[in-house]
Amino acid sequence: EVQLVESGGGLVKPGGSLRLSCAASGFTFSNAWMSWVRQAPGKGLEWVGRIKSKTDGGTTDYAAPVKGRFIISRDDSKNTLYLQMNSLKTEDTAMYYCATGGVGTWGQGTLVTVSS
């Protein structure tokens, strides 16, 4: 069974940093493109970014609101996806989901709250 489990969310002050993790199982993680999607409280879904598999170049793409502040990375030896979030703003407050590249499978999400 394909499973994604996010962790690392919490309360952080504006300007702070946080690193989210997504542990994957049930599929060949190293072959998968992976994505992060977020959802602000009571709002719709918004892409954060994606990372290709290393065999496809391992490159990353980001949505404009997070470009230059967020970094997506992966550790294929640990079957884990990461989202390093820097210079956090109050508008980054959201549930953060990791998903397989085709967004066929989502994790349960981890909540990030940016507040002073």
Add this chain to the structure above:
Amino acid sequence: DVVMTQSPLSLPVTLGQPASISCRSSQSLLYSDGNTYLNWFQQRPGQSPRRLIYKVSNRDSGVPDRFSGSGSGTDFTLKISRVEAEDVGVYYCMQGTHWPFTFGPGTKVDIK
């Protein structure tokens, strides 16, 4: 960015009756490989999104056959042939053709 619009944004339905949600994109979603990357998601209250339909009309594993997707180019539709109580939630369309991928605003389906 490609703008996705949905209508209606709120859809009260009667159990056992059909329901239909429209999704439109600001650009054609036909990709150079011949595929159209239009997905539909269901998000039940308090749950993560779940993909129902990929590439316009392909049902994901375990999705009841009362859900169907259709369309092409910039106009797409999700249909529920007979609404059941478990179908309550918010439905999103999403385009995966042009980066950044974008979602529609969501259609809230509830029971009359």
